[in-house]
Amino acid sequence: MxxxxxxxxxxxxxxxxxxxxxxxxxxxxxxxxxxxxxxxxxxxxxxxxxxxxxxxxxxxxxxxxxxxxxxxxxxxxxxxxxxxxxxxxxxxxxxxxxxxxxxxxxxxxxxxxxxxxxxxxxxxxxxxxxxxxxxxxxxxxxxxxxxxxxxxxxxxxxxxxxxxxxxxxxxxxxxxxxxxxxxxxxxxxxxxxxxxxxxxxxxxxxxxxxxxxxxTTTLEEAKMKGYCYDKMVVDDDTANIIISREDLNKHNWPADDMARFVNLLGTVQGITKWMMCVQEEDLSWRISLRSTEIIVNDLAEEYGGGGHPTASGILLPANSNNMTIIQEIKEKLISKQ
Amino acid sequence: MxxxxxxxxxxxxxxxxxxxxxxxxxxxxxxxxxxxxxxxxxxxxxxxxxxxxxxxxxxxxxxxxxxxxxxxxxxxxxxxxxxxxxxxxxxxxxxxxxxxxxxxxxxxxxxxxxxxxxxxxxxxxxxxxxxxxxxxxxxxxxxxxxxxxxxxxxxxxxxxxxxxxxxxxxxxxxxxxxxxxxxxxxxxxxxxxxxxxxxxxxxxxxxxxxxxxxxTTTLEEAKMKGYCYDKMVVDDDTANIIISREDLNKHNWPADDMARFVNLLGTVQGITKWMMCVQEEDLSWRISLRSTEIIVNDLAEEYGGGGHPTASGILLPANSNNMTIIQEIKEKLISKQ
Incomplete structure (x- = not known):
């Protein structure tokens, strides 16, 4: 030393x-x-x-x-x-x-x-x-x-x-x-x-x-945070938020900036697992799966994604079927233990 | 000892x-x-x-x-x-x-x-x-x-x-x-x-x-926060938010709970003074004035209120003229140095 x-x-x-x-x-x-x-x-x-x-x-x-x-x-x-x-x-x-x-x-x-x-x-x-x-x-x-x-x-x-x-x-x-x-x-x-x-x-x-x-945050970030709080949906101990290209275009927010707020969902009492779905400019979906304790990367892997046990992600290339897949992942996350 | x-x-x-x-x-x-x-x-x-x-x-x-x-x-x-x-x-x-x-x-x-x-x-x-x-x-x-x-x-x-x-x-x-x-x-x-x-x-x-x-916050508090971020208006270094009875009734939020979020406005970069106006059930308005440094209780006193130099309040009894007074206070706060 x-x-x-x-x-x-x-x-x-x-x-x-x-x-x-x-x-x-x-x-x-x-x-x-x-x-x-x-x-x-x-x-x-x-x-x-x-x-x-x-x-x-x-x-x-x-x-x-x-x-x-x-x-x-x-x-x-x-x-x-x-x-x-x-x-x-x-x-x-x-x-x-x-x-x-x-x-x-x-x-x-x-x-x-x-x-x-x-x-x-x-x-x-x-x-x-x-x-x-x-x-x-x-x-x-x-x-x-x-x-x-x-x-x-x-x-x-x-x-x-x-x-x-x-x-x-x-x-x-x-x-x-x-x-x-x-x-x-x-x-x-x-x-x-x-x-x-x-x-x-x-x-x-x-x-x-x-x-x-x-x-402190910029006014823009504050508005994004507000949007996330407003749009988040809670099922029991699972929170999710789905942000489409249309939503982002309306406010002129880049998908990357929005994805930074994924852990905001985890600050709500009783939430132990959560997902954020953000649609990129090329219409692909970036899905972030998070949890306080339970393993979620096996679910990510099921859909071609991966990452850490409690912080992983999935990328869904542009496809008309994506909203169905997102609903499916959401349901699996809700019932996951 | x-x-x-x-x-x-x-x-x-x-x-x-x-x-x-x-x-x-x-x-x-x-x-x-x-x-x-x-x-x-x-x-x-x-x-x-x-x-x-x-x-x-x-x-x-x-x-x-x-x-x-x-x-x-x-x-x-x-x-x-x-x-x-x-x-x-x-x-x-x-x-x-x-x-x-x-x-x-x-x-x-x-x-x-x-x-x-x-x-x-x-x-x-x-x-x-x-x-x-x-x-x-x-x-x-x-x-x-x-x-x-x-x-x-x-x-x-x-x-x-x-x-x-x-x-x-x-x-x-x-x-x-x-x-x-x-x-x-x-x-x-x-x-x-x-x-x-x-x-x-x-x-x-x-x-x-x-x-x-x-x-962590409850989901209800998270939604209230989101609402505050969304509704806040910024003029230069001054932020304000005006929440009417109608707004509160729509979400079934008590005025007291909303007023707790007054300092949220101060977490936005560049904001040095801010005011939150919340309409009570009896249609009176509770106005909170805050600042990081400059004195605001003189402005509160001008309207029959008072408090600490950087954290003070005004109560406006129910009156059809209140929105005009609120605009007046807002303008004075914006130009205050």
Whole structure:
């Protein structure tokens, strides 16, 4: 643990990367570590890369970040003699290298992986993550988030809390918030102690404003939510919602955006399984099956779909018979135990 | 601090009370303390009282509570020689005595008040809370909740975590959740350290199920939410929703239930002030004005209403002219800075 911290703090050049389709933990841990190295490390150059989704660009700690202003596309030469730290990314193909690919890691001096996702082992007991051979790994699947790991790794070094600046605390706090659904799941006593240490000594407003920002939605999203609540149908412990192309066209809503609200159906009391059916532009239907506990992916597989036991999906290509099939799946889900 | 704990743990008879219109912190701290005394105190009799709202009766830690099963209406004689602990209740008139009133406190041996609400002082420097003269007070307005105070008071005594049973931890955890809006506001480093101590040693499922339960709504509430999202109108940074008797009758929704969703309007990005107008059965209009920061109670006062700077209300008695007045208030709120 201390070895990794020293490797990072003493490196002359540090690049911090994370996964594609970034979420708050990916960016929070990346910005947090980069800022830690800038403030406490010996590196003359600290670089970050990766696309930031527009919704995250608006979050308070990222919105005014000096790091996001200094962002640029990395080139191959940036990787020369660099210590590359890759965060929150279980397999190498999910690293956001910008226009580059993982072959640039050959130019790096060292590659360090820090992550909380589980990774399978191959027959030689090596992690099946396709990282370069000499990668130094710090993996802790008991942590809520990579931001929690980064906080813990550096807590020793920043025992004097005045050494940890507000931006660092805010970045890491946001990452923990993101991966725990605002302290709803994946929590542990360590999560709460870590947060206590992160926020100590600062004005609580600097953190409650992040909480508030993560609870707000755009007016458009609010209207979509309202539509889902209004249209959902409940049979006993099963909820379903069927949203046709006509419905979506009427409001000019993209099918993808609507599908994001699938878990809204699970927030209604007594609902233990639910399905959302959304018709795509090509008139195919995307069906999402969810449950709190019972297995639903066997039902998905029955119709050519698949996924996780409690979160799976089916794609029905455009066909005049689809509404009959949807009714059939619905009935099977209702009677499923 | 230790004195209060000893007073409670050594008392031969303990009654734990809290405020009317109970919320999760009132019940969480009450049940938590009562269970602590049962498990660790010397009392032969531990009594609680107060009405529990039906929505809270369904929450996991209260639903299966052995305490709720033993509840009964207290009589005057119950108070004889009792140590009465009153939690989370700033002034005596808000204590839930059931069918009794505060005069029964004359029969008590001791009255102890534990609370996190601020109380003004009279000209003699005495708290203006109308509690009996010899009340022993423990007040800490820096605590998120009374449940946080109870946790901290007893942490010393239960340093060996195995002494704190799961129900106690769950009760107090639920109270903290309630008064912080699931760790959204009123938080401090102490809040998070307290939670870490409460949940340590237990299965996290016993707490995440409470998180989940506090995020769910009934189908009826979900439909009401959907209706609010759908009907809300946004002008720049101001949102408004006007719900007539006709609208409510159509869905058979009580005006009171709808008014609970006023803060939903504040969760839309960019909204800094909002108003909800709901028509009561007697055709009067109840208007709620809210803001994130700017003062709105001056506008409320202009129309005979009042309240807090950022949360105030107006009542317009039935009158054919009311829609004009509502439009007027709406315009004033929009242009307010």
């Amino acid at each position: 201390e070895k990794i911290v020293n490797e990072i703090l003493k490196a002359p050049k540090v690049i911090v990367l994370r996964h594609i389709m970034a979420d708050p933990d990916a960016i929070g841990s990346q910005y947090g570590l980069a800022q830690l190295v800038i403030e406490q490390g010996q590196a003359k150059q600290v670089l970050i890369a990766g696309d930031v989704p527009s919704t995250l660009k608006e979050l308070p700690p990222f919105r005014n970040s000096s790091l996001s202003l200094s962002e640029k596309l990395l080139t191959e030469s940036d990787f020369e003699k660099a210590t590359v730290v890759i965060l929150d990314t279980s397999t190498i193909n999910r690293v956001d290298f910008g226009p580059l690919d993982f072959s640039v890691l050959n130019k790096a001096q060292k590659v360090i992986k820090i992550d909380h996702h589980p990774v399978g082992l191959d027959t030689h007991g090596q992690p099946k993550d396709n990282y370069p051979k000499h990668t130094i790994r710090y993996q802790d699947t008991s942590a809520s988030s990579t931001s929690e790991i980064i906080s813990n790794l550096f807590e020793v070094n920043t025992y004097d809390i005045s050494l940890m600046s507000l931006p660092i605390s805010q970045y890491l706090y946001t990452g923990i918030l993101g991966d725990t659904g605002k302290f709803s799941y994946a929590i542990s006593p360590r999560t709460f102690n870590t947060v206590a240490n992160l926020i100590r000594g600062f004005d609580m407003k600097d953190f409650t404003e992040i909480n508030h920002a993560m609870s | 230790e004195k209060i704990v000893n007073e409670i743990l050594k008392a031969p008879k303990v009654i734990v009370l809290r405020h009317i219109m109970a919320d999760p912190d009132a019940i969480g701290s009450q049940y938590g303390l009562a269970q602590l005394v049962i498990e660790q105190g010397q009392a032969k009799q531990v009594l609680i009282a107060g009405d529990v709202p039906s929505t809270l009766k369904e929450l996991p830690p209260f639903r299966n509570s052995s305490l709720s099963l033993s509840e009964k209406l207290l009589t005057e004689s119950d108070f004889e020689k009792a140590t009465v602990v009153i939690l989370d209740t700033s002034t005596i008139n808000r204590v839930d005595f059931g069918p009794l009133d505060f005069s029964v406190l004359n029969k008590a041996q001791k009255v102890i008040k534990i609370d996190h609400h601020p109380v003004g002082l009279d000209t003699h420097g005495q708290p203006k809370d109308n509690y009996p003269k010899h009340t022993i007070r423990y007040q800490d307005t820096s605590a998120s909740s009374t449940s946080e105070i109870i946790s901290n008071l007893f942490e010393v005594n239960t340093y060996d975590i195995s002494l704190m049973s799961l129900p106690i931890s769950q009760y107090l955890y639920t109270g903290i959740l309630g008064d912080t809006g699931k760790f959204s506001y009123a938080i401090s480093p102490r809040t998070f350290n307290t939670v870490a101590n409460l949940i340590r040693g237990f299965d996290m499922k016993d707490f995440t199920e409470i998180n989940h339960a506090m995020s």
